[in-house]
Amino acid sequence: MTLDPQSIRKDFPALAAEAIFFDSPGGTQVPNRVVERISRYLTTTNANHGGAFVTSRASDEVVAEARRAMADFLNAPSPAEIVFGPNMTTLTLSLSRALARTLNPGDEIVVTHLDHDANIAPWLLVAEDRGCTVHWLDFDVEDCTLRMDQLETMLSKRTRLVAVGYASNAVGTINPVAQIVERAHQAGALVYVDAVQYAPHGPIDVQALDCDFLVVSAYKFFGPHVGALYGKREHLERLRAYKVRPAPEEPPEKFETGTQNFEGIAGVLGALEYLAELGRRSGGEHAERYAADFEGRRLRLKQAMAAIRSYEMDLSGALLDALEAVPGLRVYGLTERSKLDRRVPTVSFRMEGWHPRQLAEALAEAGIYVWDGNYYALAVTERLGVEASGGMVRVGLAHYNTREEVRRLGEVLQALARRRPG
Ligand SMILES: Cc1ncc(COP(=O)(O)O)c(C=O)c1O
Numbered sequence: 001m002t003l004d005p006q007s008i009r010k011d012f013p014a015l016a017a018e019a020i021f022f023d024s025p026g027g028t029q030v031p032n033r034v035v036e037r038i039s040r041y042l043t044t045t046n047a048n049h050g051g052a053f054v055t056s057r058a059s060d061e062v063v064a065e066a067r068r069a070m071a072d073f074l075n076a077p078s079p080a081e082i083v084f085g086p087n088m089t090t091l092t093l094s095l096s097r098a099l100a101r102t103l104n105p106g107d108e109i110v111v112t113h114l115d116h117d118a119n120i121a122p123w124l125l126v127a128e129d130r131g132c133t134v135h136w137l138d139f140d141v142e143d144c145t146l147r148m149d150q151l152e153t154m155l156s157k158r159t160r161l162v163a164v165g166y167a168s169n170a171v172g173t174i175n176p177v178a179q180i181v182e183r184a185h186q187a188g189a190l191v192y193v194d195a196v197q198y199a200p201h202g203p204i205d206v207q208a209l210d211c212d213f214l215v216v217s218a219y220k221f222f223g224p225h226v227g228a229l230y231g232k233r234e235h236l237e238r239l240r241a242y243k244v245r246p247a248p249e250e251p252p253e254k255f256e257t258g259t260q261n262f263e264g265i266a267g268v269l270g271a272l273e274y275l276a277e278l279g280r281r282s283g284g285e286h287a288e289r290y291a292a293d294f295e296g297r298r299l300r301l302k303q304a305m306a307a308i309r310s311y312e313m314d315l316s317g318a319l320l321d322a323l324e325a326v327p328g329l330r331v332y333g334l335t336e337r338s339k340l341d342r343r344v345p346t347v348s349f350r351m352e353g354w355h356p357r358q359l360a361e362a363l364a365e366a367g368i369y370v371w372d373g374n375y376y377a378l379a380v381t382e383r384l385g386v387e388a389s390g391g392m393v394r395v396g397l398a399h400y401n402t403r404e405e406v407r408r409l410g411e412v413l414q415a416l417a418r419r420r421p422g
Contacts, residue, residue, distance in 0.1 A: 003311040023369040025396035037270030066269035075205040083252040087227040089118040096122035098239040105131030110162040112137040113379045119194035144171040144333040155187040166198035170377035171333030172346035201344040203305035223271030226264040279304030308399040316345040322410030328352030345397035356390040
């Protein structure tokens, strides 16, 4: 373990509050660097895009640097393959419109029961508009892992798109994305990866995955509310964007119609600078692992995410220990300690006698912030049979959380398990 959570926490002003932030799958807190970048943007370079004057040029340079940093974060071959937008959902709906134009009646799309609805509903709408058939890849309710055996039977020459999440926002499962991409490509299908919930927890490499598209949201990995989409250059060039006429015809700008959230994009750069610095400081074993393939900021970002991953795997084990010690509490998802590398530290559960909302409220009273409900992973809560009864309670850890906070959660849950809500 190479991360020191106490020194990390000093960088996040919001963490000075007397609260335990276990709400990170809904959105993480931001480090000082993000606040500084946004503030600097608004005070010194606030201008619209493409002007001849100094602030507009400086603003464009901030966006260009953020694009380069995001390409480094995802290991995209080129910054021209990075599209910024308001959030993952809007980017996905917009790209799905462009992709829909290439589909025909009888074409097939694969979605999964394990995904957030933002990587399901856009494709259901495409299928409805274009007369395509949708196949639903199921998951095993015992451990919430995808039924890979079913994928084999679903793929055919008619499959045009597979939409899959990298990690579940509900139960934390990491999906075998590289394997899915390989199989989908053999069938001739494109793959659209929702990496929103993996991005805060581990290194992403779009070239190693060979995926066609991959989307993230910066507010889930210590940045502001801005989304980003990676698309292979050939697809971004080929697809016709829904855009206004004066906007550029070239990617990535052709997919960025309307005025972007420039101060937010400056904040995204701040988040990536924060992570690169964390990577530089954590160095060591992770540097050796990646040094042969990466250099500069790409290497530092890899190091940061690898260090975060190994710190969080340890914390995941502690969280599962704490939860499983509570009488009447049932965890949904992977709990086998030997398989912690197949999940992110996002754990959902229910507790006997407690409605998830009541439990979330009782935890909030104790200063512990968690989510309850379906978190828009409607297909998951429906499949687990908990949608009608309030969904689940979700605890999500980030690299700024500590063992001490996990221990406190365990204590509070133990006390709550002894009393039923009034
Ligand atoms: C896995 C996953 N995908 C997509 C989204 C939607 O992201 P956004 O809020 O950026 O549209 C979320 C948000 O919680 C998510 O967890």
